[in-house]
Amino acid sequence: MTEIGAERRAAGRKEPDLSTDIGGIRMKNPVMVASGTFGFGPEYADLVEPDRLGGVIVKGISLDPAAGNEPPRLVEVPCGLINSIGLQNPGVEYFVREYMPFLRDCGTTVIVNIWGRSIEEYRLVAIRLSEAGGVDGLELNLSCPNIREGGAAFGTDARLLRQVVTEVRASTDLPLIVKLSPNVPDIGELAVICEQAGADAVSLINTLPAMAVDVETRRPRLGNISGGLSGPAIHPVAVKMVWEATRACALPVIGVGGVSSLADALEFFIVGARAVAVGTATFSNPRCALEIVDGLREYLAGHGLAGMDDLIGTLET
Amino acid sequence: MTEIGAERRAAGRKEPDLSTDIGGIRMKNPVMVASGTFGFGPEYADLVEPDRLGGVIVKGISLDPAAGNEPPRLVEVPCGLINSIGLQNPGVEYFVREYMPFLRDCGTTVIVNIWGRSIEEYRLVAIRLSEAGGVDGLELNLSCPNIREGGAAFGTDARLLRQVVTEVRASTDLPLIVKLSPNVPDIGELAVICEQAGADAVSLINTLPAMAVDVETRRPRLGNISGGLSGPAIHPVAVKMVWEATRACALPVIGVGGVSSLADALEFFIVGARAVAVGTATFSNPRCALEIVDGLREYLAGHGLAGMDDLIGTLET
Amino acid sequence: MIYMETCRVEDNRGVGGEYRILVLRSEQIAGSVLPGQFVHVRIPRRNDLVLRRPFSVFRVRNGCMEIFYKVVGAGTRVLAETRRHAALSVLGPLGRAFPDADPDAEPVLVAGGYGAAALYMVAEACRRRGTVLLGGASAGDILLGTEFESLGWRVEVATEDGSLGLKGRVTDLLDALIARRPGEHFEFFACGPEGMLRAVARRAMQKGVRAWLSFDRRMGCGVGACLACVLDVRDEGGRRRRVRVCREGPVFEAGTVVWEEDPGND
Amino acid sequence: MIYMETCRVEDNRGVGGEYRILVLRSEQIAGSVLPGQFVHVRIPRRNDLVLRRPFSVFRVRNGCMEIFYKVVGAGTRVLAETRRHAALSVLGPLGRAFPDADPDAEPVLVAGGYGAAALYMVAEACRRRGTVLLGGASAGDILLGTEFESLGWRVEVATEDGSLGLKGRVTDLLDALIARRPGEHFEFFACGPEGMLRAVARRAMQKGVRAWLSFDRRMGCGVGACLACVLDVRDEGGRRRRVRVCREGPVFEAGTVVWEEDPGND
Numbered sequence A, B: 001m002t003e004i005g006a007e008r009r010a011a012g013r014k015e016p017d018l019s020t021d022i023g024g025i026r027m028k029n030p031v032m033v034a035s036g037t038f039g040f041g042p043e044y045a046d047l048v049e050p051d052r053l054g055g056v057i058v059k060g061i062s063l064d065p066a067a068g069n070e071p072p073r074l075v076e077v078p079c080g081l082i083n084s085i086g087l088q089n090p091g092v093e094y095f096v097r098e099y100m101p102f103l104r105d106c107g108t109t110v111i112v113n114i115w116g117r118s119i120e121e122y123r124l125v126a127i128r129l130s131e132a133g134g135v136d137g138l139e140l141n142l143s144c145p146n147i148r149e150g151g152a153a154f155g156t157d158a159r160l161l162r163q164v165v166t167e168v169r170a171s172t173d174l175p176l177i178v179k180l181s182p183n184v185p186d187i188g189e190l191a192v193i194c195e196q197a198g199a200d201a202v203s204l205i206n207t208l209p210a211m212a213v214d215v216e217t218r219r220p221r222l223g224n225i226s227g228g229l230s231g232p233a234i235h236p237v238a239v240k241m242v243w244e245a246t247r248a249c250a251l252p253v254i255g256v257g258g259v260s261s262l263a264d265a266l267e268f269f270i271v272g273a274r275a276v277a278v279g280t281a282t283f284s285n286p287r288c289a290l291e292i293v294d295g296l297r298e299y300l301a302g303h304g305l306a307g308m309d310d311l312i313g314t315l316e317t
Numbered sequence C, D: 001m002i003y004m005e006t007c008r009v010e011d012n013r014g015v016g017g018e019y020r021i022l023v024l025r026s027e028q029i030a031g032s033v034l035p036g037q038f039v040h041v042r043i044p045r046r047n048d049l050v051l052r053r054p055f056s057v058f059r060v061r062n063g064c065m066e067i068f069y070k071v072v073g074a075g076t077r078v079l080a081e082t083r084r085h086a087a088l089s090v091l092g093p094l095g096r097a098f099p100d101a102d103p104d105a106e107p108v109l110v111a112g113g114y115g116a117a118a119l120y121m122v123a124e125a126c127r128r129r130g131t132v133l134l135g136g137a138s139a140g141d142i143l144l145g146t147e148f149e150s151l152g153w154r155v156e157v158a159t160e161d162g163s164l165g166l167k168g169r170v171t172d173l174l175d176a177l178i179a180r181r182p183g184e185h186f187e188f189f190a191c192g193p194e195g196m197l198r199a200v201a202r203r204a205m206q207k208g209v210r211a212w213l214s215f216d217r218r219m220g221c222g223v224g225a226c227l228a229c230v231l232d233v234r235d236e237g238g239r240r241r242r243v244r245v246c247r248e249g250p251v252f253e254a255g256t257v258v259w260e261e262d263p264g265n266d
């Protein structure tokens, strides 16, 4: 890697190379938008040129339409928010028909986040999306704190994890990213299972189970009682998990959690992430991911780094 | 419980009763200061009248003196801080000799947080503190992310957890609080193990494993590379865990994590905590715990609640 | 087209009680906003607040867009302290506007508290002037009465404590109006607390009146991406659908809304 | 006695570059602070910053305590924007002061950058006037020169870029001073970056001079409770002990400090 870097440097004052590769998924730059925070594709089109993003990770898609949880579905907490959307989505058929045309033409890498209530549902969604054309990779959500069946259980139980990854792997040729639950004592162990079961990458982290109470009414602030915490509050937890995962296995890791500035993204790259995804920060600053792309280019140039390989995993301990 | 409340109300406009009981430990009010953030007792004496606190939970004590981790040991992150103190302490003998005289006379409930590198060490510290006199309860730290041996492993492995609690239980008559690790998929399961093994209470949560990187030097911001996240950032996670634990078992729960205002404490009580402890917030506002005591008295009075039993666990779902 | 615009604060003045008017210099948003649309404002300086705050556009004047807001929590408190010349990031215009008023109907605007702000541009845009019904807890919550009058609207007021106008609810005014003019062909435009909207909807459905309701929901993105702000409606086929208040709303026709609880008798 | 005091900002002025002076009205802390002690300041309005910030007390005048600070990050940026009459929560006085100067020794104050602020009260308190050596990266980092001169001290300056005084380090000035007056019985008081303190310590130990060093460590509580700010020293018996800079320090005698790396040759 460093050799390539050196070569590039020798080639003179070229623009740094922001492209990256996540388990076979090529991306023009390593900054994506995270599942559930960028809708199904077109919602932010007026504000964000999708072709300047490294990739779009679509909101979680399931076999059948899902209505999600009751409102209120969002509550703001210090440096973060708790959501209990509950994976509302129109189902894979509707998604392919209504949104894939936009996504196919949007000029960026398209990763579709999928979930199911059973392994069979994961498999069927994966198969349908593999046939759809235009999908560059699948992200298996095995970590949603907001659905009762399945959800996080797949991501915390080693046996179930191996089984779901193995079976989905056998059902599709698309690159397979596994989004793991952060609620485990040893994330490295689970990342290794993903590797063994044939995943191409892991993404870390999903939201942390969390809850807020209205102390006047003494009722939960969310219709669903509890939800998942995201935003800057969870960033240091995510950095630790990404670092552990990259040390435990050879799979590329996508760093997710609380990225709202260039520095946040750089922390992920330095501990070993090959890409990052911006989630909650997009709500406050829709152009956050694009600003990070620009900042990253400057950072690499300013530090004499020819490309991402000169940066990724360079933590000095 | 509601009956008692009704009785008290009937008794007229008395001051609300803030006293609480944690597995046999009587406290004049339910607001303590958390282990590691209030030193060994006398450090804040100029600023905080200890006899107005519900209790003091002393910094983690081990059998032998421990030097802790290398500096820097603290780094500030959004709405939180990461510490990697590493359980520095002068050892149980020195502690009993130098600090217990102050603590015995300080007019509040004294809980000593203990840790060890082996079950035997936990046992020996517990025995020594049981003989010392003046200790009202022990808090077993089974969840420190900052020491390599033992620490969090005891709090995440069900078998080890049962063993350490059982053995310490057999070694002391002091009330036993177990401080669990939040890094588990199902905290309720571990709380039940504590209950079965003879613990008198659990406290939740310790810090979340976390990490921060200096993106200019590309070095960790902490001497120990990673540490534990505390402060408002983790409060919603702690509320969720306390709620889960109180639903899973009958043990009283002490809510810890990000309490910096009356509302934060109330959330813990409403989901079922019988006491709370203020940690990181003391650094910014040494009188935070005392202000919460005053605020709590007003809240109870203002809401027509006679005492803590009318508040604890009254979440309406 | 949704813009993200950095707007200078031209003015930020208290107008009694907790109510304030924020005047923002804006090219893009002010130039295209329609009655009933809203903007999503980033709270400056407070990094712990990760969400924008949604506000209806009250009116557009002299190249400025005005927001009429009530200080209720952390975000609006910071807004209240924001000085002239400060820069605010604003997303907008967002959502679907109130439709053009039916020229054959007598328009009735029904506002609860700061709901009046969302209806002011409707009052400006309507060719036909009608009646504005303003309700609130107390006299201090009756907003923009003289402004509506200057536009040529008849204004009626109800307060729950009777400190101004009728002692009662804004829907009591509505009931009286309907009773007074039984043959009239009305059209309602309403903005206020959900209970009020429900009460307006009930009357509209009973009398066969078209009613446009503007809803208030917790919002994340404001553009339709996060699915935080959902509301259940029925589509033309009568099928229940979960739509986004920020995108398909905030304005919905009363007859399409699925009410969580039975509208009841209020 | 440590106080928590709410202090009014009487002044907050830039004094060139990133340096500023904050003047705080204080009864309790200003009335008892000693040279070398510090205070712990809560950053107002920014809820995301959970830690106070430690600053040496620069001086006390007219019932006010002054802090001489450099804007380096989020917290000091907010402080810089804090206006007159704002209220700040301040903990202090904290830590152990510099000891009284040895009346038989020639005092030498060695300051790197804003380290000069921590030494100003020493300069005021010393019965005997001596030499102040000021070092910094550039002319803009040489602070308080005229103030030390007005107190009757001889001031020498070194900058790394040569823009003021000697081109070099403050320890070059110290070397020159020692060389110039070989028989002199000195006492050093130093505050600045850790590398500078180490270099001063090395010279002190070589020449058998007593040197008091004021250390800078990341702090949590500031009062000795959190064990964040530790430094390794040797006690009288030569045993290595881990002490708290906020409580047993920030001032330590050079000979007691255990240096993490070998002092080397700087």
Ligand SMILES: Cc1cc2nc3c(=O)[nH]c(=O)nc-3n(C[C@H](O)[C@H](O)[C@H](O)COP(=O)(O)OP(=O)(O)OC[C@H]3O[C@@H](n4cnc5c(N)ncnc54)[C@H](O)[C@@H]3O)c2cc1C
Pocket: A076, C038, C051, C052, C053, C054, C055, C056, C057, C067, C068, C069, C070, C071, C072, C073, C074, C075, C076, C077, C114, C117, C118, C215, C216, C217, C218, C219, C250
């Ligand atoms: C479409 C729309 C238009 C609105 N128009 C106006 C207006 O013209 N004038 C006005 O004063 N207010 C208006 N509101 C309500 C306004 O958004 C809230 O009062 C404001 O967000 C409160 O923020 P806060 O930080 O002061 O309060 P906090 O209670 O501290 O806010 C915490 C969180 O709750 C959300 N929140 C709080 N109250 C509401 C509410 N009533 N509706 C939705 N989210 C809420 C905030 O956005 C924030 O995310 C409108 C809301 C919506 C959805």
Ligand SMILES: Cc1cc2nc3c(=O)[nH]c(=O)nc-3n(C[C@H](O)[C@H](O)[C@H](O)COP(=O)(O)OP(=O)(O)OC[C@H]3O[C@@H](n4cnc5c(N)ncnc54)[C@H](O)[C@@H]3O)c2cc1C
Pocket: B076, D038, D051, D052, D053, D054, D055, D056, D057, D067, D068, D069, D070, D071, D072, D073, D074, D075, D076, D077, D114, D117, D118, D215, D216, D217, D218, D219, D250
């Ligand atoms: C005993 C003592 C006395 C000091 N006296 C002065 C003084 O008189 N004038 C002055 O300008 N500065 C002084 N400092 C340094 C000052 O505390 C830091 O510059 C300041 O905390 C930076 O805060 P920030 O939020 O702007 O920077 P950030 O880098 O954003 O701060 C982030 C965190 O790092 C800590 N931190 C950053 N730099 C330092 C540092 N150099 N030392 C310790 N902690 C740091 C902060 O306290 C905070 O917790 C002193 C430090 C100590 C320990």
Ligand SMILES: Cc1cc2nc3c(=O)[nH]c(=O)nc-3n(C[C@H](O)[C@H](O)[C@H](O)COP(=O)(O)O)c2cc1C
Pocket: A034, A035, A036, A037, A059, A060, A083, A085, A087, A113, A141, A144, A179, A205, A206, A207, A229, A230, A231, A232, A234, A256, A257, A258, A259, A277, A278, A279, A280, A281, C220, C226
């Ligand atoms: C409103 C919302 C909806 C989300 N929906 C999904 C989802 O459908 N699938 C998924 O895997 N993650 C989902 N997430 C999690 C995010 O993709 C991301 O992992 C998490 O928010 C942490 O990143 P952040 O702190 O940058 O937001 C959602 C997050 C939010 C805030």
Ligand SMILES: Cc1cc2nc3c(=O)[nH]c(=O)nc-3n(C[C@H](O)[C@H](O)[C@H](O)COP(=O)(O)O)c2cc1C
Pocket: B034, B035, B036, B037, B059, B060, B083, B085, B087, B113, B141, B144, B179, B205, B206, B207, B229, B230, B231, B232, B234, B256, B257, B258, B259, B277, B278, B279, B280, B281, D220, D226
């Ligand atoms: C500096 C520091 C030191 C701590 N030391 C201990 C310790 O010795 N034993 C322990 O069980 N918890 C320790 N903790 C954890 C706290 O007791 C508490 O569980 C955690 O900080 C969450 O609470 P908070 O967010 O209110 O700080 C420490 C926390 C901090 C910040």
Ligand code: FES
Pocket: C218, C219, C220, C221, C222, C223, C224, C225, C226, C227, C228, C229, C230, C244, C245, C246, C247
């Ligand atoms: S606020 Fe995000 S979809 Fe409406």
Ligand code: FES
Pocket: D218, D219, D220, D221, D222, D223, D224, D225, D226, D227, D228, D229, D230, D244, D245, D246, D247
């Ligand atoms: S800063 Fe807490 S012990 Fe020194």
